[in-house]
Amino acid sequence: MSQTVTTRPFQDQRPGTSGLRKPVSVFQQPHYLENFVQALFDCVAKDIVGATLVLGGDGRYHNREAIQTILRIAAANKVGHVVVGRGGIYSTPAVSAAIRKRHAAGGIILSASHNPGGPEGDFGIKYNSRNGGPAPESLTERIFSRSKEIDRYFIAEPQHIDIDRPGTYRLDTLNVEVIDPVEEYAQFMQRLFDFERIREMLQEGLRISFDAMHAVTGPYAKAIFEDLLGAPQGSVHNGIPLADFGGGHPDPNLTYAAALVAQMQAPDGPDFGAASDGDGDRNMILGKQFFVTPSDSLAVLAANATRVPGYKDGIVGVARSMPTSRAVDRVAAALDIPCFETPTGWKFFGNLLDADRITLCGEESFGTGSNHVREKDGLWAVLFWLNLLAVRKQSVADIVREHWREYGRDVYTRHDYENIDATAAHGLMNALRDRFDTLIGQVHAGLSVTAADDFAYDDPIDGSRTEHQGLRILFGNEARIIFRLSGTGTQGATLRVYIERQETRDTHIDADAQVLLRSLIEAADTIAGIRKHTGRNAPDVIT
Incomplete structure (x- = not known):
């Protein structure tokens, strides 16, 4: 038996580049996970009725509880079959492979990827479509819109499914198949x-x-x-x-x-x-x-x-x-x-x-x-x-x-400034964007700026356009500095600075990247005013 639960919408459930990620405590709020999953199911209702879904996650805190909840919501929304990884463990690429192998309607992955876990850490959920890949922006935006107006969700009566033991189980009309995804x-x-x-x-x-x-x-x-x-x-x-x-x-x-x-x-x-x-x-x-x-x-x-x-x-x-x-x-x-x-x-x-x-x-x-x-x-x-x-x-x-x-070697580094004030981060980006015209022709690290833009992408397959994907400072074909705010964190903002220069001299080709790029690293701070806007003297992570 299933029931209809009256709820109120949350206004913060917009998926990022890799789904919805929030601190565990946010997902533990009453109705929070249920609202989002129902909003998702409402947006793909024609695809999932009687169909197969794949479900699993990275094993982080709250993974097991979330799986039990999602199974109950799937049953109430007339999903036909759900394949679950044993113990709730299912790697993201393995889920993608399983969706494609089984011709499933899609899959739900419970993960915040590389973000920390535990009760004080992060949790995440994302939907992968029939092709096995992350839901396109058109779908995630529909889910977000639906989440802001949702007033009810459907959920089956509590029934614990033993996800640690491979086999087939029944939850109302839903078949739940627990498998060993590793094999x-x-x-x-x-x-x-x-x-x-x-x-x-x-x-x-x-x-x-x-x-x-x-x-x-x-x-x-x-x-x-x-x-x-x-x-x-x-x-x-x-x-x-x-x-x-x-x-x-x-x-x-x-x-x-x-x-x-x-x-x-x-x-x-x-x-x-x-x-x-x-x-x-x-x-x-x-x-x-x-x-x-x-x-x-x-x-x-x-x-x-x-x-x-x-x-x-x-x-x-x-x-x-x-x-x-x-x-x-x-x-x-x-x-x-x-x-x-x-x-x-x-x-x-x-x-x-x-x-x-x-x-x-x-x-x-x-x-x-x-x-x-x-x-x-x-x-x-x-x-x-x-x-x-x-x-x-x-x-x-x-x-x-x-x-x-x-x-030739494209000498490369990425400097991450993590958990900086979001207002300061956006202020840095806006100020740099406003200065694009004045940057052309300036010389930094011995190189002349030839172009500056806010990267936009026109998809050659479906014609869609995606804008504001990072600020690029180009020094011809020889070097680039890129500034981008990451969408994968849950606290503050992360500024990522990418610095690259081609090196063809054999005597320098094996040298340390931070040494070879030192002048461009300094130029990045000069151009964007990183210390001025963020108060940081050095990045948190260098790769």
């Missing part, structure tokens, strides 16, 4: 990569270290790297998903994966290191005493794609988010394939993937993926690199340095 994903990866060759490389002595950060990829990584590929037990660290991520910050970068970085810097450290984030869609790649920027990783994978079974016939095109370095552009030019520049947010790659205009895509924020799913995929990227190491029989550092010598 299904591992089988999928074996169709894309040469597991036998990787296994042989590991047996020959190549040592790997993977930091799951007590997040969703732990069970996947242990099953794939240790059980299937034969890496020694203990190669996967922090492999048990915890509701608070063990008190850590599940963001795979040089700051928050410091223990892995230190291990890889040691003289006797492993040959290959990697980490993934809260929901398993991001990745960080490390060699012995060597960090691979996400921008370089995308470019290297594109240049070497035909060496991997799943891409042996070549790639049709590539895409990168606007703040991502132009390293992959140079590979695309050499391969004579298209390269698309999109706004930040994986959903912008979806149309290009569905139209078969691109095969590989990536973002500087540690996200890489391909046409195998419609999400970025952390473990996929790690397996791609391992397959590449097995084929080329070179170290990570040698592969990247060889790439730089062939294509």
Whole structure:
């Protein structure tokens, strides 16, 4: 039996680039989650009645309770079948793959990605559409509009579903199927990569270290790297998903994966290191005493794609988010394939993937993926690199340095100023935007400003236009400085400053990025007045 519950709307339920993210305490308010899920179901009602949905999350605090609530609302809204990951654990790329494999109407992912977890941390929810990718902006805006006027939701009577035990359960007329998502994903990866060759490389002595950060990829990584590929037990660290991520910050970068970085810097450290984030869609790649920027990783994978079974016939095109370095552009030019520049947010790659205009895509924020799913995929990227190491029989550092010598190096860094006052952050952006005309021709760091704009994207598939995606200061084809406010945090604002310069001199090609970019880093503060507007003397995170 289901009931209709009278409610009042909340005015703060607009999804960002990756769904609705708020502190756990916000989601724990009476009716808050229920309102949003009902608003979602109201907007996709024609698609979900009698249909299949996929449901799961990254295991963060409130994940289990939210799943039980969503199942009850799904039953009351006449959904036919819901596939749930065992224990509520389901990585974002695995959900995307499951939607596509089952021809499901969509999927609900409970995650705040790389944001901290626990009772004082964040929670999130997003909807992925029939193609397996994040809901387009047109749908998320409809959900937001509906959430501001909703006055009721439908929910079945309480009935606990044992999500820890695989099997099929009944909730009113709804079939709930609890599955082991790890096995299904591992089988999928074996169709894309040469597991036998990787296994042989590991047996020959190549040592790997993977930091799951007590997040969703732990069970996947242990099953794939240790059980299937034969890496020694203990190669996967922090492999048990915890509701608070063990008190850590599940963001795979040089700051928050410091223990892995230190291990890889040691003289006797492993040959290959990697980490993934809260929901398993991001990745960080490390060699012995060597960090691979996400921008370089995308470019290297594109240049070497035909060496991997799943891409042996070549790639049709590539895409990168606007703040991502132009390293992959140079590979695309050499391969004579298209390269698309999109706004930040994986959903912008979806149309290009569905139209078969691109095969590989990536973002500087540690996200890489391909046409195998419609999400970025952390473990996929790690397996791609391992397959590449097995084929080329070179170290990570040698592969990247060889790439730089062939294509040039786009020296790149990102400086994050986290939790700054939102008014000050918007003031900085508005002031810089107002000065665009006066910047042209100015010389900074020995380079002349040739253009300044607020990036806008015209989708070549559906013709939609997306504006105000970041402020770009261009120094011809040689360098760029980009300023952007992030939409993934829940407290204050995060200012991201992206700085890039092409380097072709072999004597400088392997130097530290912060050293090579020092003059442009100083120019970024001069141009935008970062200290003046934010009061910050240094960024919180440098990658």
